[in-house]
Amino acid sequence: MRLISIGIGCVLLSACAATPPKSDTPEPQPEIVLNLPAASTCACDPGGADDDPGVTFLEKGIDALTLGDHISAVQYFQRHQRIERTEAAAWETAVAIAFISTLPSSPFFEPQSSRASFERLSKQYRADMQVHSGVLLMRDSLEMFVSMLDHADDLRRQADGLQDDLDKREKALKRLRDLTLGSREESQ
Known part of the structure; x- marks a missing residue:
């Protein structure tokens, strides 16, 4: 029995000697290479991979708006609302x-709807709200836009009134001519 246990011990010892010692440093893993296109083709991220990750969707919307991309701007603004x-x-x-x-160049151009939205939103704003300065500029622009719409409506009403006055005066002049010419024809 002792001979068997010595034999087993030798086998175990030789097995340990054949196993390489474990190292504390991990073995290098092969690099994973993906076969992807170099440029971003994602419709949801027009900026590509070099976008600053600290830029919010609100700021991306403002940037898209300055570039005239109204549809992307609205999408970014809606994402901002969903996330925040x-x-x-x-x-x-x-x-x-x-x-x-x-904006007349926008596919969402609806001045009357914008006026109604501004009137509602101006009542909701509070000074303690922490809002982006770019949005405050948009609000001020909306206020001027609504003021210009009101002024344009006033001018239309004035023009309509002046046209009515002009029509009345023309009718009065025509009657006066008819009366004047009619009396001359009678006297001759």
């Missing part, structure tokens, strides 16, 4: 979309 889920984010998004609807 605050009263300020909802207000910012609504102001930005109302602003876009004042």
Whole structure:
């Protein structure tokens, strides 16, 4: 029995000697290479891979708006609202979309809807809301836009009144001519 246990011990010893010692440093893993195109083709991220990760969707929307990409701007503003889920984010998004609807080059151009949105949003704004300065500029622009719409409506009403006065005067002059010419014909 002792001979068997010595034999087993030798076998175990030789097996340990054949196994390489473990190292504390991990073995290098092969690099994974993906066969992807170099440029980003994702429609949801027009900026590509070099975008600053610290830029918010609100800021991306403002950037898209300055480039004239109204559809992307609205999408970014809506993402901002979905992610932030605050009263300020909802207000910012609504102001930005109302602003876009004042731009004649925008596919969302609806001046009357924008006016109604501004009137509602101006009542919701509070000074303690932490909102982006770009959105405050949009709000101020909306205020000027609504003021210009009101002024244009006033001018249309004045023009309509002046046209009515002109029509009345022309009728009066025509009657006066008819009366004057009619009396001359009678006297001759």
